[in-house]
Amino acid sequence: MxxxxxxxxxxxxxxxxxxxxxxxxxxxxxxxxxxxxxxxSRTEQAIAPTPDQAATTTATASSSVVTDTTVATAPPSPETVDQWIKDTQDSDPKIRAAAIANLANAPTAQALPALSEVLDAGEPEVDRHIALRSLHALALRDGDENGQVRDVMRRAIYHSDNDGVTQTAQSLLDDVEAAFAEQP
Structure with missing residues (x-):
């Protein structure tokens, strides 16, 4: 051959x-x-209730005669918001994650400083992503006429030490900007 x-x-x-x-x-x-x-994802696991909590919630909800529609629309009390803000620094990651997520329902003036602090010092893989989603929800719910919420999100883009946080912040900021551009 x-x-x-x-x-x-x-x-x-x-x-x-x-x-x-x-x-x-x-x-x-x-x-x-x-x-x-x-x-x-790790974020979903952190904020998802444990089976015991889910069973307790289901049992409580099914035994309740009153419809929760009025409760869901009522703003949280100042004491509740203060507790959520304190819980953002808790050592238990589940409590911390739930508190950060709940701040999306708080008044922007109270939630913004706490969420900004989480973006600066929170756990990068979970806490910061949840804080960004809460900021996103605040901006879409209340608007952002003075630009403070978007400024906090921009700071997360430019000063974050985690690429995942930077990408999440950019994506959510783009979404907020697009939503505001569609409004008259």
Missing amino acids: RPSVIVASIGMLAVCGGLVYMQTTRDESETAASAATTQP
């Missing part, structure tokens, strides 16, 4: 092996991606 035929055969064998490898790894990555989408 000629050496050129041998080299060509080895080259074709290498190409076929590469194609098989690519097909195999693509199937594995699709399987991993679909498994990852079915599992909740």
Whole structure:
């Protein structure tokens, strides 16, 4: 056999092996991606109630005769908001995450300094993302005529030490800006 035929055969064998490898790894990555989408993120796990809390909430809700529609629309009391603000510094991550998420329902004037502090000193993988989502909800609910909420979000973009926080902040800020641009 000629050496050129041998080299060509080895080259074709290498190409076929590469194609098989690519097909195999693509199937594995699709399987991993679909498994990852079915599992909740760390943020969702942090703010999701435990089964005991969910059972207690369900039992309380089903035994209640009064409809909660008026309670859901009522603003939180100042004492409740103060407790949420204190809980943003709690050592328990579940309490901290719930408090940060609840600040989305607080008056902007009270929630903004606490959420800003969380963005500066909170846990980057969970707390800061929840704080950004709360800021997003505040801006969409109350508007942001003076730009303070958006300024806090911009500061998170430019001064964050975590790329995930920067990306989340940019995405949510873009969403807020688009929502305000659509308003008359």
